[in-house]
Amino acid sequence: MKVFGIAGYKNAGKTGLMERLVADITQRGFSVSTLKHAHHVFDVDQPGKDSFRHRAAGAHQVVLSSAKRWAMMTELRDTAEPPLVDLLDRMSPVDLILIEGWKRDAHPKIEAHRAAAGHPLIAPDDPTIRAVASDTPLTIDRPVFDLNNTTAIADFILTEVGL
Incomplete structure (x- = not known):
């Protein structure tokens, strides 16, 4: 399976980009799965439901x-x-797994960047970031895409992973 990530700080546009990329790449006929990292406590279950009660019981x-x-x-x-x-080892086989988060892991990734969020770029100090998707023009030693140009970003990712 091919793996590629979308990384960046909070409010950088990662989730919206992931959503658009999944739609674009699956429309091209590729199977795609996603992994999302959360830095906070979350629950996909609801109190009172049987499955919640099973977990609460231990x-x-x-x-x-x-x-x-x-x-x-x-x-x-x-x-x-x-x-x-x-976690990747537990995923069912697909053409491409898109990863949101895990910005410090070693897989190849695109950095999502929004100027208004006020965070510095990660890319200058991280060679695993192959390109930046930004809402503002940038001068950096790797490709820069408009954050909303999903087609160009998807083309780049598919080329990078050999699909």
Whole structure:
């Protein structure tokens, strides 16, 4: 499987770019999966639901399944968050996995950058960032794309991964 990331600071446009890239690349006939890193506590379950009650009772993993989809939740309890490579190993085979976040990991990525967010660029000090998608012109030693030019960004990613 091919892997490529979208990295950047908060409010840089990562999620919107990911959403547009998934739509663009799947419309081209490629299968795409995503991984999203969260720096905060989150829950995909709802209090009172059976699966929530299973986890609250102490289950390590809970699988929900229906005719439309299935999901597995794993409680880490007091163990460390698994590294990205371990999560990738658990993914079903697809043509491309797009990763949102994990900006300091070693996979190739595009940096999403919005000037109004006020954060410095990561790219100058990170060779894993192959290009920058920005809402403002930049002068840097790698390609810079308009943050809203999804087609050009998708073309770049597909070329980079050999698809």
